[in-house]
Amino acid sequence: MIDTKQTLASLGLAAWTALAAAGDQAQFHPLGFSESGQYYAFAQTGTQDGSGFPYAEVGVVDVARNELVASKTVLIESESGASPERALKQALGEVKLKRFGIVKGQETGENLLWREPGDADAGAPNRFTFMSMGHGPAVEQEPEYEIVVETTKTAPPADDPFCAELGGAQRLKLSLAGRERSDGAVRVLQDDQRLPRSRACPLGYQVRGIVEYGQGLAVVLAYTRPGFEGPDTRYMVVTGNVVPQP
Numbered sequence: 001m002i003d004t005k006q007t008l009a010s011l012g013l014a015a016w017t018a019l020a021a022a023g024d025q026a027q028f029h030p031l032g033f034s035e036s037g038q039y040y041a042f043a044q045t046g047t048q049d050g051s052g053f054p055y056a057e058v059g060v061v062d063v064a065r066n067e068l069v070a071s072k073t074v075l076i077e078s079e080s081g082a083s084p085e086r087a088l089k090q091a092l093g094e095v096k097l098k099r100f101g102i103v104k105g106q107e108t109g110e111n112l113l114w115r116e117p118g119d120a121d122a123g124a125p126n127r128f129t130f131m132s133m134g135h136g137p138a139v140e141q142e143p144e145y146e147i148v149v150e151t152t153k154t155a156p157p158a159d160d161p162f163c164a165e166l167g168g169a170q171r172l173k174l175s176l177a178g179r180e181r182s183d184g185a186v187r188v189l190q191d192d193q194r195l196p197r198s199r200a201c202p203l204g205y206q207v208r209g210i211v212e213y214g215q216g217l218a219v220v221l222a223y224t225r226p227g228f229e230g231p232d233t234r235y236m237v238v239t240g241n242v243v244p245q246p
Helices: 002-018 084-095 136-141 161-165
Strands: 027-033 039-047 054-062 067-075 110-114 126-128 144-154 169-179 186-191 204-213 216-225 232-241
Touching (some): 027 216, 039 216, 039 232, 054 232, 169 204, 169 216
Antiparallel strands (some): 054 067, 110 204, 169 186, 204 216, 216 232
């Protein structure tokens, strides 16, 4: 049942991605962990479809609590020479990563799985092993885990008439499941009880990356939402402290 739901969610997002050429496709920027592993920071940049205004969003997450503790969105309107890079610089200046012990690009962690937009295996299971448990050929013998995506349709935002027409907003349930030699337990990392306004009308989710740092795990997800010229792509991060089973 879990694999079926995951497949349906992936197919739904793939269909929207195929139609999203005219929409706003944000670019994800991993900023890194604090040296202690308590916080993880990321950013996304792009140019709004319709308006053409550049924007940047920066977020800092408390890893253990999977809670956004700082965020800043910068949209540069009607200014010559404006760019997503300039918006990002301004957003970073206001968030001040150093107060969380984060130095941009320093403690980036280990990529356990990473997919670029348009990868052919985008619908494959999100399976991985923890790098901290072994290196080289031994990794293949370590317990395997999987990030499982499930979605539940929910009421669309009252101020978004297109959301219902496009299939309705989707709440997210994200789980870490043991496979093969691991204990088989399923740990829920996030289970939406309601949608935050910042996510608007998510139509589907796809795992783009899984990053490990110490006992911290950061799962990078792309999601689509209605845009002015087509579905837009945005990013979110789900985190947790995980101790892998031997």
